Amino acid sequence: MQLNSEVTDTLIDRLAADLETSDFSVGTLSELWGERAEQALHRGERVPALRALAARRSSQAPHSAETSSSATALVFASASESEPAVTLASLFLLGVPVDASALAAAVPTLGLDGAVELGLVAVEGGQARALVDLRPYSFVDTAGAGSWWIVSDLGEMVLDGALTTDHVLGVGGASLTLSGLMVSRPVERVLDLGTGCGIQALHAARHAGHVVATDISARALEIAALNARLNGVHNIEFRLGDMFEPVEGERFDQIVTNPPFVITPRRADVPAYEYRDGGRIGDGIMREVVTGVGRHLNPGGIAQMLGNWEYRAGEDGFDRVRGWVQASDAPLDAWLIERERQDPAAYAETWIRDGGTRSGTPDFDRLYNAWLDDFADRGVESVGFGYLTLRRAEQDQQDPQAAKPLRRFERMPDALAASSGLGTHIAAVLDAHDWIAAHDDDALWRATLQVAPDVTEERNYWPGNDDPSTITLKQGGGFARTVKLDTALAALVGASDGELPVGVIVEAIAQLLDADVPALRQELLPRLRQLILDGFVQPLG
Numbered sequence: 001m002q003l004n005s006e007v008t009d010t011l012i013d014r015l016a017a018d019l020e021t022s023d024f025s026v027g028t029l030s031e032l033w034g035e036r037a038e039q040a041l042h043r044g045e046r047v048p049a050l051r052a053l054a055a056r057r058s059s060q061a062p063h064s065a066e067t068s069s070s071a072t073a074l075v076f077a078s079a080s081e082s083e084p085a086v087t088l089a090s091l092f093l094l095g096v097p098v099d100a101s102a103l104a105a106a107v108p109t110l111g112l113d114g115a116v117e118l119g120l121v122a123v124e125g126g127q128a129r130a131l132v133d134l135r136p137y138s139f140v141d142t143a144g145a146g147s148w149w150i151v152s153d154l155g156e157m158v159l160d161g162a163l164t165t166d167h168v169l170g171v172g173g174a175s176l177t178l179s180g181l182m183v184s185r186p187v188e189r190v191l192d193l194g195t196g197c198g199i200q201a202l203h204a205a206r207h208a209g210h211v212v213a214t215d216i217s218a219r220a221l222e223i224a225a226l227n228a229r230l231n232g233v234h235n236i237e238f239r240l241g242d243m244f245e246p247v248e249g250e251r252f253d254q255i256v257t258n259p260p261f262v263i264t265p266r267r268a269d270v271p272a273y274e275y276r277d278g279g280r281i282g283d284g285i286m287r288e289v290v291t292g293v294g295r296h297l298n299p300g301g302i303a304q305m306l307g308n309w310e311y312r313a314g315e316d317g318f319d320r321v322r323g324w325v326q327a328s329d330a331p332l333d334a335w336l337i338e339r340e341r342q343d344p345a346a347y348a349e350t351w352i353r354d355g356g357t358r359s360g361t362p363d364f365d366r367l368y369n370a371w372l373d374d375f376a377d378r379g380v381e382s383v384g385f386g387y388l389t390l391r392r393a394e395q396d397q398q399d400p401q402a403a404k405p406l407r408r409f410e411r412m413p414d415a416l417a418a419s420s421g422l423g424t425h426i427a428a429v430l431d432a433h434d435w436i437a438a439h440d441d442d443a444l445w446r447a448t449l450q451v452a453p454d455v456t457e458e459r460n461y462w463p464g465n466d467d468p469s470t471i472t473l474k475q476g477g478g479f480a481r482t483v484k485l486d487t488a489l490a491a492l493v494g495a496s497d498g499e500l501p502v503g504v505i506v507e508a509i510a511q512l513l514d515a516d517v518p519a520l521r522q523e524l525l526p527r528l529r530q531l532i533l534d535g536f537v538q539p540l541g
């Protein structure tokens with residue numbers, strides 16, 4: 001079903017007023033159905049939530065709850081007396097039709113006609129049926145806690161069968177990963193490429209003067225614009241078009257994109273879902289984003305993205321990404337974190353199921369073969385998934401000898417899927433890289449450092465032994481890294497309290513350990529640089 005194209009600001013504002021009045025919030029819903037139902041919903045299962053709502057209703061009106069085990073019948077024979085939040089949750093999250101009168105009561109300002117006109121519901125035979133998903137969303141970022149309502153297309157959980165190819169995605173795990181990684185320092189202009197329901201643009205709008213949100217899907221842009229209005233966000237501009245085409249010749253301080261990176265066989269009998277498939281061969285969409293993004297960044301501007309990269313026969317996937325970074329028109333820093341690597345079969349299963357095709361069906365097997373043929377054609381042995389942060393150099397005409405671009409390619413299978421603090425950490429790591437690049441060993445020797453506040457040290461001892469067998473530095477925030485230290489480096493870190501310069505501390509350690517100062521300096525400084533880069537110790541000034 002298409003969202004009504006004549007969405008009016010007035011209707012959206014009325015909807016917002018009704019959602020506010022009914023306290024349609026994450027907290028209200030958690031309270032309505034409890035933690036286990038919440039977890040089941042995260043797994044894509046709605047029965048526990050339906051049962052919880054039915055139980056709630058029967059405790060309020062003992063004779064009205066259905067006893068049938070059918071999922072939708074678990075809700076109400078007549079929902080007209082329901083609390084508004086129950087009606088809205090049943091309808092828009094769980095996909096259960098409700099009495100039209102119950103919906104009218106839940107959105108008194110918008111009214112039933114308004115809900116129909118906005119394209120939220122269809123009414124038939126006295127029942128209202130949801131045409132979209134509408135749910136509360138809460139978050140914490142550097143500006144503090146916040147909450148929005150987000151409209152998207154109905155998900156697989158409430159649809160019978162596969163998704164349509166023009167499906168507009170709601171806020172999923174990948175969306176949360178990217179929004180958690182997003183650097184949120186104040187900037188003037190941000191681009192959200194492939195905005196979908198607009199979730200990244202909404203987040204960016206909190207720290208940006210102006211956000212341009214693009215998508216190839218007009219329907220996605222309509223929904224994203226509705227979401228912006230619904231949440232009182234007025235600094236996002238929406239533009240239709242393929243990749244960078246809507247921003248040709250423009251530059252931004254920051255670019256975020258959760259691009260349609262899913263590798264899909266290019267065959268007529270394989271559905272191309274707009275929300276995840278950019279229509280290119282293999283990982284071609286990632287190559288386009290990485291090679292093209294620098295042109296649209298202001299000097300010093302940061303681009304952050306999620307993506308897949310192929311490992312083809314005899315080639316490291318990281319080398320493919322390195323090649324794309326090198327091929328960029330503008331010089332880029334690059335920091336890639338690979339969180340997962342899947343073999344072609346596991347990858348195919350993941351994405352065929354994601355489209356709503358169940359395994360064990362002839363369709364599933366046909367699609368599975370198509371995916372494996374496609375991977376075999378290019379000699380793909382596995383597919384990496386992770387995050388990529390790129391930064392345009394401050395000056396394009398750098399002396400290539402003097403320029404030390406960041407090239408950090410890491411495998412981090414335990415990296416957090418989503419964390420609201422990672423954006424701040426990523427910005428700090430980029431700063432640390434700049435500091436390190438600007439300080440040679442003599443300057444580092446004179447520098448004063450301090451241990452970051454989230455760092456702790458753990459020492460293990462063999463029984464009866466006074467000297468530790470291992471010393472481990474642990475990071476509480478960021479990527480929660482751990483580093484093994486030897487006695488000298490542990491002493492240097494331990495004495496870095498913002499008082500004494502590095503050189504003075506190293507000379508004292510050399511005396512204590514009866515070591516040669518130049519040799520100790522040569523041994524410790526490279527490792528100290530790594531600790532600074534990872535955020536364990538911070539330079540003062």
Ligand SMILES: C[S@@+](CC[C@H](N)C(=O)[O-])C[C@H]1O[C@@H](n2cnc3c(N)ncnc32)[C@H](O)[C@@H]1O
Nearest residue numbers: 175194195196215216217242243258260274275
């Ligand atoms: C994975 S979704 C990301 C949605 C949202 N930004 C998020 O983080 O949840 C990718 C989005 O890219 C859009 N898209 C697909 N192909 C595109 C293209 N060639 N150019 C621009 N956007 C495209 C899709 O319509 C979809 O909304």
